[in-house]
Amino acid sequence: MEKISRREFLFASAAGAGALLVPGVLEIICPFTPALAKRPPEDIRGSVFTAGAPKELWKWSHEGFLYAKLDDKKVICGICPNACILSPGDRSVCRSRVNIDGKLYSLTYGNPCSVNVDPIEKKPLFHFLPKTSALSIAAAGCNFRCLNCQNWEISQVRPEDVRTSELFPPDVVRAAKKAGSASIAYTYSEPTTFFEYMIDTARLAKKEGIANLWISNGYINKEPLLELLSVLDAANVNLKSFSDEIYRKLNGGRLEPVLNTFRTMHERGVHFELTNLVIPG
């Protein structure tokens, strides 16, 4: 066997000792420290579906409540802070609003995909008309993209992708009366996206003495919110977090508009309760 020289021995020893320090060095520079793990916040906000509108309008289309016309037949939706700018043939982030030939239409007017009679506590509202039932309706679509959505099968799809039933506003009110419900809840998906359907139903319900409940993420502009509050009796708004970063990273929205919604509801004296989902792990 070849002998090792003194020089080689010294060099090898130094190299070996140096290498033995590797774990320590790695431990120090190891990226298990929060500082290195922290990255700039992502934003999972959805984008407009270019050329995503259906070729023709269907029976359940209704012109948008609040929008502005721009150049080249573009429109800007005024319902929520997403402020989708749609060219003809485009579909909004929430998937339920389209620009057809320079006009904004909602595709979910009178075609809910889910209709149930629930205890009001299930909304949840614990301090408003307790022990009564609420006729609950939802149409497809949402202006958020929450990674943990429990209703993704209706919130993250197009209205034409789900099985629906036909229930125009007068029918909803009749159904609520028939079920003996003291209220109608606009819920499950995101009712802000079917604003036109909700507001027309709420106006009729109000006249019939049936309470209106808005179960929402609170991501709505002030003008439509004020219009809604004029007929609204109670709301449960889901505050996802007090962190704008979380809103961007997990929900695809922003915190400030939601806080504004709480402020406005409080100023108008509307009964509201707040939900905050806690996910351990």
Added chain:
Amino acid sequence: MKSPNEKAVHRVVIATGISSIVTQLYTIREFLTLFEGNEFIIALIIFNWLALGGTGTLLARLYSGKKPGIDQLAMITFLLAALSPFQIILIRYLRDIVFVHGSSVGFYPTFLYTLLTISPYALLIGFVLPLSLFVIRLENPGYSGATIYIIDNIGDLTGGALFSFALVYLVSPLKALLLANLVLIAAAFLLIRRGRLAMSVAVLCAVFALSVNVFGVFVEKKTLDAGEGELVHYEETRFGRLTVKKNNGEFTLFEDGVPVYISGNLMMAEEAVHYALCQVQSPKDILAVSSVAGIMEEIDKYRPDRIDYVELDPALSAAQFRFSLLKEIPGLRVIHQDARAYLDKTTDSYDAIIMNLPEPETFQVNRFYTDEFFAVAKKRLRPFGVMGFSLKGYDNYLGEPQRQKVSSLYNTAKRHFSNIVMLPGTKIFFLCTDGIINTDIPEALRQKGIKTGYISGYFAGDITKDRREYLAGSIDDATPVNTDTDPYMMQVMFAQWFAEHQTSPVWFFVCTGTVFALYFLVITREEFVLFSTGATVMGSEVLIIFIFQILFGYIYLKIGIIVSVFLAGLLPGAFLGRRLSGKTHKVLVLTDMVLVMIMALIVVILKIGGQVFPQMLFYCIAFGISLLCGFQFPVALSLRGGDNISAVRTFSADLVGAAFGAVIISSVLIPYLGIVQATLGLIVLKTASIMVVRGSHGKDQQAGVPVR
């Protein structure tokens, strides 16, 4: 006679085989834990690993004209030894950096993540085998490529056996890697001593590789500790990884990264137990297949004589009792066995069977939702006994894939039970019996004098008549039933997974299909034979394991034996192939024909009903397939020419074929066409191989004729 260098390289090849197999198996476990793997994900990881290995092998072609020194091989080997634990740490660490903690990751992100994180190691593993061959051939130009293949198989077999029968029982992943890589580092060190590099460099490299491995052991627990809560228990069992976290006094038990038991979830426990048990007049003998936290207390309210609790993993039930997720109650008997195998063999009968299993996302779990399983379970139920099981629930709308899933399960159960009721609770609870089902659960409990916290107060509001009717009205009678051999539910599970992530695998299949098509255009006939052979070994391994599980249950040691037999058969096969004097295309055709016959035998066994055959037959089939595939390698290599480039291309064809076999059998043929058709798919592939080779008859002197 072997030269000292040749011996040293052989040692490295064997050590690399051991280390690579151990690294591969732990890498797959790691991904399964981090991505809550379904069968598609499992196939995807194996595909990436093998495809990258094949690419690495092809890249060695760039080296074929050069003269790689023994030092270069040694340096790469040290690098491999360091990359092995580094890869595991990287995979764990980057998971929550790249993706949001706790979020479900879709198909393409998983594909890219697995591909990128394993690329350095997998490419290098593919690269190192032909490099070893080139190094030996520098001294011994006549050295056979088949020999290095045999030596590599010895390493693979040893690594596989070491993992399945020793390491997985004894140590944690990074400790296992340290042990496996110690052998590799030693082999590389002995190699470098034969080269020109100074001793100091050898020591430096060895210590560096060792340091990374030791570092891995030190940080192992820390790398597991992501998210909130205190990690109070960590255990690697032969079935997977168990961790328990404590957060504000609440314990959560994670099995392979999925939170399966959460203390204090009264709602889940009550629903799992009472919906089924309250239907039975006086449940005396109860079988619980797996569990949810807190069910024993609920079962105990019926004062049964006997509760048999079947749980596959002893470590899992031990952790449940230790952290009070389950309570010891009178009459409880814990049985550590595959529940299907247990039901097959037991002579006991029960008043109620309560199933608490995950969704049928893997072949292993799907066996508990099939026509055949319901038939077995029914036999163990007393007249008018009740069987209860559940599927993932929905809140307010039953999405299309979920509707198909529920419909399939309903139609399957309907073949065995005259009365089935579905309750849309936190999950969709199926109650199956030949007796009467009372859907007024609170009233039924009241009559039995059983008090509950959730059901008595909330059932009426949550599970209304309207909601029950909506669910019942959603059933599609035309949806196919789910059987062992045609696992329709898995197909729907895949569709649901893709729908949830709003994506489709079409682009993956289009792209990989195009790559394979281009690959077919440039490979030779012999390479095509080895491609189909690689696909057959991998595909038939998946098939045999699946069939074995269906017929005899999931028995860890026996599955380990099947995997080992698949590796073991390659060795004598390759040895015989190398020694065969008349290596002609006819030999390839003959062996392909025998492979086709073995596959046909599998079809016959499935048609007859496999239970009538002894388990040994399946080991023999596995060995036979493996033996023939191993035999073909040296024959094809010899026909291909045997030079460096030929060796690289044949090694690569084998690996790329195995990648193809893994993905096509697991994620396409079995779920979408069934086991019989999947086996027929392999027959078609091997028949194509026969036709391709038969085109070479009379051309044995012109080896290496391209397919094109």
